[in-house]
Amino acid sequence: xxxxxxxxxxxxxxxIRLTLNGEATDVSFxxxxxxxxxxxxxxxxxxxxxGCELGECGxxxxxxxxxxxxxxxxxxxxxxxxNVLTVEGLDxxxxxxxxxxxxxxxxxxQCGYCTPAILVTAKAxxxxxxxxSRDQIREALSGNLCRCTGYQQIFEAVEAAIVRIAGERNx
Amino acid sequence: xxDEKKMRVIGVPRRRVDARAKVTGQTRFxxxxxxxxxxxxxxxxSPHPHARIRKIDTSRAxxxxxxxxxxxxxxxxxxxxxxxxxxxxxxLCVDHVRHVGDPVAAVIAREELTAFEAxxxxxxxxxxxxxxxxxxxxxxxxxxxxxxxGEEGNIHKRVSLEFGDxxxxxxxxxxxxxxxxxxQGNTHLPIEQHASVAIKDPEGxxxxxxxxxxxxxxxxxxxxxxxxxxxxxxxxATPNGGGFGGKSDPFNHEIVVAKAALLLDRPVKICxxxxxxxYCHRGRHPVLMKFKTGVKxxxxxxxxxxxxxxxxxxYGSYGVASTFYTGALQTTTYHIPRYKFxxxxxxxxxxxxxxxxGHGTVQxxxxxxxxxxxxxxxxSIDPADLRLRIAESSNAVTANFFRLSVVNLSxxxxxxxxxxxxKEKFRKLPEGRGVGLACSAYLTGAGLPxxxxxxxxxxxxxxxxxxxxxxxxxxxTEIGQGSDDVLAGIVAEVLGLDTFDxxxxxxxxxxxxxxxxxxxxxxxxxxxxxxxxAAERGRAxxxxxxxxxxxxxxxxxxxxDKRVFDSAAPEKGVTxxxxxxxxxxxxxxxxxxxxxxxxxSPALYKGGGVGPSPTYSYTAAIVEVIVNPAxxxxxxxxxxxxxxxxxxxxxxxxxxxVEGSVYMGLxxxxxxxxxxxxxxxxxxxxLVHKFPSMLEYKSPTSLDMPEVMTELIEEPDPRGPFGAKxxxxxxxxPIMPAVANAVYDAVGVRIDEVPITPxxxxxxxxxxxxxxxxRFGPSHFPHVDWPEALRVPPPWEGGDGNAVNDVPRPSxxxxxxxxxxxx
Numbered sequence: 001x002x003x004x005x006x007x008x009x010x011x012x013x014x015x016i017r018l019t020l021n022g023e024a025t026d027v028s029f030x031x032x033x034x035x036x037x038x039x040x041x042x043x044x045x046x047x048x049x050x051g052c053e054l055g056e057c058g059x060x061x062x063x064x065x066x067x068x069x070x071x072x073x074x075x076x077x078x079x080x081x082x083n084v085l086t087v088e089g090l091d092x093x094x095x096x097x098x099x100x101x102x103x104x105x106x107x108x109x110q111c112g113y114c115t116p117a118i119l120v121t122a123k124a125x126x127x128x129x130x131x132x133s134r135d136q137i138r139e140a141l142s143g144n145l146c147r148c149t150g151y152q153q154i155f156e157a158v159e160a161a162i163v164r165i166a167g168e169r170n171x
Numbered sequence: 172x173x174d175e176k177k178m179r180v181i182g183v184p185r186r187r188v189d190a191r192a193k194v195t196g197q198t199r200f201x202x203x204x205x206x207x208x209x210x211x212x213x214x215x216x217s218p219h220p221h222a223r224i225r226k227i228d229t230s231r232a233x234x235x236x237x238x239x240x241x242x243x244x245x246x247x248x249x250x251x252x253x254x255x256x257x258x259x260x261x262x263l264c265v266d267h268v269r270h271v272g273d274p275v276a277a278v279i280a281r282e283e284l285t286a287f288e289a290x291x292x293x294x295x296x297x298x299x300x301x302x303x304x305x306x307x308x309x310x311x312x313x314x315x316x317x318x319x320x321g322e323e324g325n326i327h328k329r330v331s332l333e334f335g336d337x338x339x340x341x342x343x344x345x346x347x348x349x350x351x352x353x354x355q356g357n358t359h360l361p362i363e364q365h366a367s368v369a370i371k372d373p374e375g376x377x378x379x380x381x382x383x384x385x386x387x388x389x390x391x392x393x394x395x396x397x398x399x400x401x402x403x404x405x406x407x408a409t410p411n412g413g414g415f416g417g418k419s420d421p422f423n424h425e426i427v428v429a430k431a432a433l434l435l436d437r438p439v440k441i442c443x444x445x446x447x448x449x450y451c452h453r454g455r456h457p458v459l460m461k462f463k464t465g466v467k468x469x470x471x472x473x474x475x476x477x478x479x480x481x482x483x484x485x486y487g488s489y490g491v492a493s494t495f496y497t498g499a500l501q502t503t504t505y506h507i508p509r510y511k512f513x514x515x516x517x518x519x520x521x522x523x524x525x526x527x528x529g530h531g532t533v534q535x536x537x538x539x540x541x542x543x544x545x546x547x548x549x550x551s552i553d554p555a556d557l558r559l560r561i562a563e564s565s566n567a568v569t570a571n572f573f574r575l576s577v578v579n580l581s582x583x584x585x586x587x588x589x590x591x592x593x594k595e596k597f598r599k600l601p602e603g604r605g606v607g608l609a610c611s612a613y614l615t616g617a618g619l620p621x622x623x624x625x626x627x628x629x630x631x632x633x634x635x636x637x638x639x640x641x642x643x644x645x646x647x648t649e650i651g652q653g654s655d656d657v658l659a660g661i662v663a664e665v666l667g668l669d670t671f672d673x674x675x676x677x678x679x680x681x682x683x684x685x686x687x688x689x690x691x692x693x694x695x696x697x698x699x700x701x702x703x704x705a706a707e708r709g710r711a712x713x714x715x716x717x718x719x720x721x722x723x724x725x726x727x728x729x730x731x732d733k734r735v736f737d738s739a740a741p742e743k744g745v746t747x748x749x750x751x752x753x754x755x756x757x758x759x760x761x762x763x764x765x766x767x768x769x770x771x772s773p774a775l776y777k778g779g780g781v782g783p784s785p786t787y788s789y790t791a792a793i794v795e796v797i798v799n800p801a802x803x804x805x806x807x808x809x810x811x812x813x814x815x816x817x818x819x820x821x822x823x824x825x826x827x828x829v830e831g832s833v834y835m836g837l838x839x840x841x842x843x844x845x846x847x848x849x850x851x852x853x854x855x856x857x858l859v860h861k862f863p864s865m866l867e868y869k870s871p872t873s874l875d876m877p878e879v880m881t882e883l884i885e886e887p888d889p890r891g892p893f894g895a896k897x898x899x900x901x902x903x904x905p906i907m908p909a910v911a912n913a914v915y916d917a918v919g920v921r922i923d924e925v926p927i928t929p930x931x932x933x934x935x936x937x938x939x940x941x942x943x944x945x946r947f948g949p950s951h952f953p954h955v956d957w958p959e960a961l962r963v964p965p966p967w968e969g970g971d972g973n974a975v976n977d978v979p980r981p982s983x984x985x986x987x988x989x990x991x992x993x994x
Contacts, residue, residue, distance in 0.1 A: 032284075040203075041205070044205070046196070046199075046203035046205075047195070047196020047197070048196070049200070049362070049363070049412070050202075050364070051362040051363065051364065051445065051865065052445040052864065052865045052866075053444070053445070054445065054864065054865070054866070056445075056864060056865035056866040057362055057445075057865050059362050086196070087194075087195065087196035088195070088196055090195070091195060096191070096194065096195070099194075100194040100195065101194075103190075103193075103194045104186050104187075104190035104191060104193070104194045105185075105186045105190075105823075106823065107187070107823040107824055107826065107827040109190060109193040109194055110651040110652070110653070110824075110827055110831065111193075111361075111362075111363070111410070111411060111412050111413045111414075111650065111651025112189075112192070112193030112194075112198045112410070112412070112651065113200065113361075113362045113363045113412030113413060113651075114362050114412075115193050115194060115196075116196040119194065137873075138873045138874050138876075139873075139874070141873045142872045142873050142874045143872075144873070145362060145865065145870060145872065146362070146873075147359075147360055147361055147362055147413045147415065147831075147835070147870070148413055148651050148827070148831050149827055149830065149831050149834070150827075150830035150831045150832075150833055150834030150835075150876055150879065151834065151873045151876045152830045152876065152878070152879055153823075153826070153827055153830065154873070155873075
């Protein structure tokens with residue numbers, strides 16, 4: 001039997017500098033690691049989840065330079081110099097993002113496991129379009145599986161956040 | 172003046188108490204736990220569906236750099252299992268593997284990758300055995316036996332119960348209908364993969380954090396296998412990233428990391444891969460069903476005979492309870508004066524089946540509701556009217572001795588009929604469009620515990636702080652359904668607080684009193700009633716002290732908006748914090764307890780332990796479908812559902828449970844299936860899971876989910892806290908049959924099988940076009956050697972709940988043996 005010996009985690013030979021949730025961040029890690037693994041294991045950002053580590057469930061979505069990506073399919077080495085936003089970076093100065101508030105108020109998070117990825121994916125949508133339709137919301141979230149809610153309260157929460165954000169702009 | 176009757180927390184849609192943690196990513200799931208010196212565990216799993224282990228050599232793996240420990244079956248030989256009657260699992264198989272994925276060894280290493288790598292260095296020699304792939308094969312193949320216990324051969328459990336003379340019922344009928352149905356197995360697919368972290372704590376005791384719905388049962392299993400006193404084991408159920416029944420068994424990986432942590436004296440973590448979650452399974456049993464139902468011309472049922480053949484997979488799991496559940500709840504929706512049930516569960520070489528949302532009642536509910544649709548058509552009665560004629564009524568005792576409480580099934584039917592404009596749509600929509608109706612009932616908590624005992628099913632402690640803070644301790648487990656919010660809501664309402672004034676310590680066997688777990692829709696009624704009792708006791712103590720201070724009768728006191736005051740003079744009062752201080756000065760440290768034990772069931776016959784519940788929820792649903800006759804493609808644009816909830820403690824969460832159930836039901840109706848296939852002969856010819864991945868195991872996405880219109884029927888049930896009944900499971904049940912009935916309305920073909928796929932619709936349409944029976948579904952039910960039925964005369968024939976032909980039951984049950992079970 002042939003065994004391929006990969007570098008182990010203790011061999012943190014790779015190093016990148018990225019902007020993580022607005023903060024310049026240096027990290028050393030084993031070069032085979034995905035962005036998901038480096039976020040959770042090397043940077044202590046466990047808000048980003050995994051459900052398959054094969055790009056199927058969407059639970060690991062983060063924003064890379066503002067666009068949703070599946071962090072389980074991305075080598076951390078590819079993220080040098082990039083801007084990464086995770087759920088931990090959504091609130092500002094201790095104040096929840098309107099999406100977070102709306103998700104909390106309207107039952108959009110049940111078990112909460114898919115929630116971090118859905119929140120950042122929805123944020124990317126709202127950053128791009130100030131008033132997306134229900135169909136556009138459905139489309140944007142179609143790569144994020146949720147087994148609890150049946151999605152309806154998620155759609156409603158995104159729509160409520162749109163109204164709240166518009167209200168904040170007008171204030 | 173304060174409105175005394177108005178509730179300020181209960182019934183008000185509100186942010187759940189744990190919402191902030193969830194939307195900030197701070198909810199700590201099991202795999203989010205990282206501890207210093209933590210080692211990682213991986214399991215070596217059998218590549219064969221059925222084999223004897225001839226030899227296992229772990230020496231090469233043990234010598235691999237970075238490996239701390241290798242365990243195999245001999246290290247953990249004691250058998251365990253969720254039910255006392257089926258202690259048939261070993262944490263690592265000692266000499267017999269029973270399905271692809273059965274674990275045979277474990278590697279614990281400094282890094283997960285090292286552990287994974289070292290699995291390849293374990294040498295296992297197997298002697299392959301004949302594989303049993305389905306119940307018919309199991310019936311025909313008594314040898315080799317998958318287990319050396321059970322009824323005989325590969326039959327795990329066979330039951331036969333008769334409530335009244337069902338043949339007499341058929342003789343009195345104007346029409347007798349016989350139909351067979353097949354419900355394919357499917358799985359829970361929680362987004363969180365099972366994970367556990369175990370440590371030997373500084374005192375030398377064991378602590379394990381795990382994604383489990385049932386920390387109490389895991390506690391017992393660990394004590395048994397590790398031969399440790401339960402007092403030296405602490406189980407902490409981390410919030411589950413979805414459960415749906417799939418985290419309700421004690422699991423091999425939990426026992427393995429516990430053992431490893433004790434041996435290594437360092438934290439040990441395991442997180443299953445998605446593929447491994449498919450091997451853990453415990454999901455929906457595939458069930459073949461035969462319904463024989465006699466009816467009068469007006470639709471009145473004269474008798475029903477149901478037979479179920481159940482594919483149990485490789486282990487017992489909850490299977491004995493599942494078997495009884497396939498026959499339990501037929502009588503709780505519609506009046507059935509004579510009822511016979513025969514169920515048979517077989518072992519097969521597939522991942523074990525167990526409890527998934529609706530546990531065992533989902534499959535026969537599908538058959539029953541589709542058959543009713545056929546009956547309605549034959550009798551030319553509208554299916555909604557038929558159900559209204561035969562719906563059970565409040566406080567009835569059924570033929571099989573289940574005592575119903577408040578029953579609002581008829582009201583549910585009226586609401587969905589009205590909301591959907593049913594009368595204008597049924598049999599009136601253009602070809603390719605249709606509507607279907609179905610109903611259901613579900614337990615609000617299993618009436619009996621899994622192991623026989625007379626202790627409460629749930630307990631709550633409340634601690635009152637001098638500053639007015641309140642801490643609630645309970646074993647109840649948060650799996651996303653909102654159990655923490657139920658506790659907080661009830662305590663806050665009674666004490667006049669906000670839910671965010673309540674701190675919760677739940678799912679921890681060290682901190683809180685026992686709650687049996689998050690299964691059988693039991694938390695709201697059981698932990699809720701325990702919390703209500705504890706909160707009311709605390710309120711009484713505080714009221715005593717405040718009344719004394721204010722020199723008024725305590726009956727005049729109100730607890731509202733964090734104040735305790737005189738209802739006759741609201742300005743006369745104290746803050747809640749001051750009130751606690753007055754009470755503490757008067758009585759000493761303030762802490763109260765509450766507990767809940769379900770009422771005794773009149774079902775005294777053997778097997779009557781599965782199905783009784785303090786009360787039942789009721790649901791009616793109408794699904795509209797569009798079927799493309801050219802492709803069989805089926806979509807559901809809209810679903811109307813009404814649920815008899817009693818009282819919605821937090822309507823936001825209740826709606827979420829209803830819609831989540833509809834979603835999961837729609838997945839089961841249209842696409843979800845746990846399928847297996849044989850590898851090619853030139854390979855191993857092994858029976859393997861067809862698609863153990865989330866991509867290929869299809870589940871509905873945000874694009875597939877129709878609009879759902881939910882209506883809640885709120886007539887408080889005297890058995891529930893503030894009148895509340897269950898909502899987590901019941902609303903799933905009517906969806907699958909409603910889809911099948913809608914497909915018939917749309918294109919005139921019967922799909923008597925779940926899932927209802929385009930391929931099956933096309934096959935049925937081809938039959939229709941060839942002027943044969945326009946149907947897709949099973950055509951026969953195999954012969955089973957049924958035991959003599961236990962004959963229990965129903966209440967209206969003078970029965971007392973006992974079987975007339977059973978040996979008398981001992982009044983004092985033997986511990987751990989023979990006793991039934993529930994979930």
